[in-house]
Amino acid sequence: MTLDATLPEPRGPLSETVTVALAGGPPPAASPEVVRAAEPFGEDLHLALYVCYELHYRGFDRVDPRWEWDPELLRLRRRLEDRFLPALRAVCPGGTDTGTALGGLLVEDPDAYGVSHHLLDAGRWWEMREYLAHRSIYHLKEADPHAWVIPRLRGESKAALVAVEFDEFGGGRGERMHAKLFADLLDAAGLDSRYGRYLEHAPAQTLATVNLMSLFGLHRALRGALVGHFAAAEITTPPNADRMARALTRLGAGPECTRFFTEHIEADAVHEQIMRRDVIGDLLAREPELAADVVLGIQATAYLEDRLGAHLLECWRSGRTSLRRPLP
Numbered sequence: 001m002t003l004d005a006t007l008p009e010p011r012g013p014l015s016e017t018v019t020v021a022l023a024g025g026p027p028p029a030a031s032p033e034v035v036r037a038a039e040p041f042g043e044d045l046h047l048a049l050y051v052c053y054e055l056h057y058r059g060f061d062r063v064d065p066r067w068e069w070d071p072e073l074l075r076l077r078r079r080l081e082d083r084f085l086p087a088l089r090a091v092c093p094g095g096t097d098t099g100t101a102l103g104g105l106l107v108e109d110p111d112a113y114g115v116s117h118h119l120l121d122a123g124r125w126w127e128m129r130e131y132l133a134h135r136s137i138y139h140l141k142e143a144d145p146h147a148w149v150i151p152r153l154r155g156e157s158k159a160a161l162v163a164v165e166f167d168e169f170g171g172g173r174g175e176r177m178h179a180k181l182f183a184d185l186l187d188a189a190g191l192d193s194r195y196g197r198y199l200e201h202a203p204a205q206t207l208a209t210v211n212l213m214s215l216f217g218l219h220r221a222l223r224g225a226l227v228g229h230f231a232a233a234e235i236t237t238p239p240n241a242d243r244m245a246r247a248l249t250r251l252g253a254g255p256e257c258t259r260f261f262t263e264h265i266e267a268d269a270v271h272e273q274i275m276r277r278d279v280i281g282d283l284l285a286r287e288p289e290l291a292a293d294v295v296l297g298i299q300a301t302a303y304l305e306d307r308l309g310a311h312l313l314e315c316w317r318s319g320r321t322s323l324r325r326p327l328p
């Protein structure tokens with residue numbers, strides 16, 4: 001069994017250009033006009049971008065690792081990013097008030113009703129399994145994108161972020177790595193825990209949430225946005241993780257399923273304080289000009305997560321799969 005994912009089927013001209021090149025075809029060369037015509041949150045662009053980014057993670061089966069730094073592929077990737085990032089900026093309110101941006105995440109809206117609420121109150125097992133398949137696209141490489149920001153920080157912000165990452169990677173114990181805990185959860189839920197197994201199933205709404213982390217992580221200029229994203233994720237995880245653990249219990253799942261979420265309830269409650277005080281606080285004390293990027297990271301994370309949540313709930317309420325193809 002290979003540890004690498006297989007190249008996915010293309011979803012349009014951009015992803016076809018990328019996947020065909022990686023499979024040994026002509027060099028990647030999509031015209032600027034084709035990129036400009038692509039939907040910035042659409043299937044084709046986000047699959048193409050995901051495949052480009054994946055070369056910086058584990059890569060794909062039978063794809064030469066040297067593609068990671070191929071100049072033509074990097075040129076195309078930059079064009080895709082130049083379509084995605086401005087679209088993100090356009091839908092985010094912006095600003096430089098990080099306290100207000102973070103403060104809005106610290107208290108849940110009592111009228112909000114998201115995916116974890118639905119799964120706790122009325123979710124069915126097939127919906128839970130779909131949710132886990134969506135999240136596998138990130139959680140099987142959990143915390144990897146955030147590691148890229150470590151050499152781009154200094155002083156207390158670097159030390160504090162490394163402390164959070166140390167927990168994400170199991171505190172030095174392989175069996176406690178969060179990615180391993182999620183793989184165990186997939187196995188216990190009767191799903192396939194192989195890396196990248198559900199890439200073909202994942203729609204653009206899911207891929208965009210992961211591409212956001214890779215975009216911010218791979219660009220030093222966006223280090224503030226990556227920190228903002230990481231903080232937003234840590235702040236919003238504990239209440240959602242609590243509901244997910246209880247939802248799994250309600251559906252009859254055992255501790256081998258709930259362990260991933262119970263691990264996040266306490267850990268991320270501590271992490272969010274470290275991220276706000278020690279990471280963001282120290283970063284902005286050193287580089288106050290990054291405040292707008294930190295806010296962008298917070299707001300873009302919320303926007304894409306809300307977009308994915310709306311997609312899941314719309315599909316499930318109409319009794320249809322939220323994936324591009326149903327699970328077995």
